[in-house]
Amino acid sequence: MVIEIGQIIHDFAIIMTVAAVMALISFKLKQPMVIGFILAGMIIGPYTPLFNFILNVEVLNLFAEIGIILLLLIVGMEFPLEKLRKIGRKALVIAISEALGTFVAGYIVGYYALNFSFFDSLFLALAISVTSSVLVMRVLEELNVIREEASLLILGVCVIEDIIIISMLAILQSLGSTGNLSISEIGISVGSVIAFIAAMIIVGSKIVPRVVNFIGRLNKPDLLIITILGIVFSLSYIAYEIGISIATGAFFAGVLIAESKVQVVSKVMATPIRDMFAALFFVSVGALMDITLLPIFILPAIILILVSIIAKFSAVFLAAKSQGFDRTTSIKTAFSLSSSGGELALVTAKVGSNIGVTSSFVLPMIGAMTIITTFLSPYIVKAGWKFREDLLRRRKTM
Numbered sequence: 001m002v003i004e005i006g007q008i009i010h011d012f013a014i015i016m017t018v019a020a021v022m023a024l025i026s027f028k029l030k031q032p033m034v035i036g037f038i039l040a041g042m043i044i045g046p047y048t049p050l051f052n053f054i055l056n057v058e059v060l061n062l063f064a065e066i067g068i069i070l071l072l073l074i075v076g077m078e079f080p081l082e083k084l085r086k087i088g089r090k091a092l093v094i095a096i097s098e099a100l101g102t103f104v105a106g107y108i109v110g111y112y113a114l115n116f117s118f119f120d121s122l123f124l125a126l127a128i129s130v131t132s133s134v135l136v137m138r139v140l141e142e143l144n145v146i147r148e149e150a151s152l153l154i155l156g157v158c159v160i161e162d163i164i165i166i167s168m169l170a171i172l173q174s175l176g177s178t179g180n181l182s183i184s185e186i187g188i189s190v191g192s193v194i195a196f197i198a199a200m201i202i203v204g205s206k207i208v209p210r211v212v213n214f215i216g217r218l219n220k221p222d223l224l225i226i227t228i229l230g231i232v233f234s235l236s237y238i239a240y241e242i243g244i245s246i247a248t249g250a251f252f253a254g255v256l257i258a259e260s261k262v263q264v265v266s267k268v269m270a271t272p273i274r275d276m277f278a279a280l281f282f283v284s285v286g287a288l289m290d291i292t293l294l295p296i297f298i299l300p301a302i303i304l305i306l307v308s309i310i311a312k313f314s315a316v317f318l319a320a321k322s323q324g325f326d327r328t329t330s331i332k333t334a335f336s337l338s339s340s341g342g343e344l345a346l347v348t349a350k351v352g353s354n355i356g357v358t359s360s361f362v363l364p365m366i367g368a369m370t371i372i373t374t375f376l377s378p379y380i381v382k383a384g385w386k387f388r389e390d391l392l393r394r395r396k397t398m
Contacts, residue, residue, distance in 0.1 A: 076254020335384020
């Protein structure tokens with residue numbers, strides 16, 4: 001298929017103009033801009049006949065894939081290996097309990113109660129296991145409690161959970177691509193992910209930071225950003241070639257770059273590029289959401305959101321208590337991590353759609369769930385800290 005340059009310019013102009021308008025509206029309404037981007041995609045996408053301005057959906061998908069890579073690059077740059085080492089065993093136990101507990105609960109409800117297919121249930125379960133660390137941290141900053149014990153624990157759990165989710169996504173993509181669910185294939189999929197992560201930590205940590213430091217000392221910003229992009233796309237391609245998610249390669253590229261001495265400068269330089277392609281990614285998700293399917297998936301979506309909140313709260317609270325945290329800290333942590341959604345949920349939906357193993361309703365369903373939970377998340381987090389204050393107030397009056 002021949003793609004005309006005029007079509008690309010046309011689609012790019014429409015996407016960025018509508019996205020800018022919707023982002024401004026979201027900002028004025030004090031809502032996350034991701035909601036504005038998704039709604040922008042819904043407005044201009046092929047499933048909204050009156051406003052179908054996109055001439056070539058394939059180009060939109062290409063931009064979206066680049067958006068995933070750059071989005072996960074910046075996420076990874078927040079978590080250098082040293083920070084991961086300091087998080088501690090307690091946060092690890094809570095993160096594993098939360099991610100796996102929510103995943104199992106989501107799969108059981110999706111497959112057995114809602115009668116979704118095997119892969120639909122798996123990808124939906126993984127999507128509701130995601131917690132938006134960026135959103136949670138922003139709310140805690142607004143509450144001026146970012147330095148409290150519970151906040152540090154929440155940050156640690158979010159970091160580890162992101163790694164768990166990305167690793168599980170790589171395994172699901174590998175299984176979905178092969179279409180073979182034998183024990184040997186599952187073993188190969190899991191082994192591939194573990195081998196890739198081990199190679200990144202053991203080998204990559206000795207090479208990538210040194211390369212970035214060397215380029216950084218040359219004091220050539222243009223050369224530095226080109227080098228960073230070369231690293232992230234190379235590792236994403238390696239991940240793709242061995243059958244795991246490109247998001248995994250991009251994430252660990254960010255982790256390795258964060259080990260360098262120019263991590264702050266690298267992040268500042270890469271963020272504007274990330275913002276542009278991330279906007280394209282979220283718009284593409286909105287554009288590919290078939291809102292005519294809304295009557296079909298809205299009730300299951302609400303059910304899965306409730307399952308996610310209950311499973312996350314229960315798993316985090318019980319795990320935190322088992323690790324010796326007091327009731328107040330456990331409750332605050334559980335509330336803060338109860339909201340699902342975020343960028344990784346949308347990445348999960350897109351991966352399932354790209355490899356063709358999920359039904360047509362899964363992407364718009366996760367998109368709708370993300371909009372709902374992104375809106376609810378600040379209120380859930382604030383409710384947890386208000387509950388703490390009310391609890392302390394009652395104790396003082398007793």
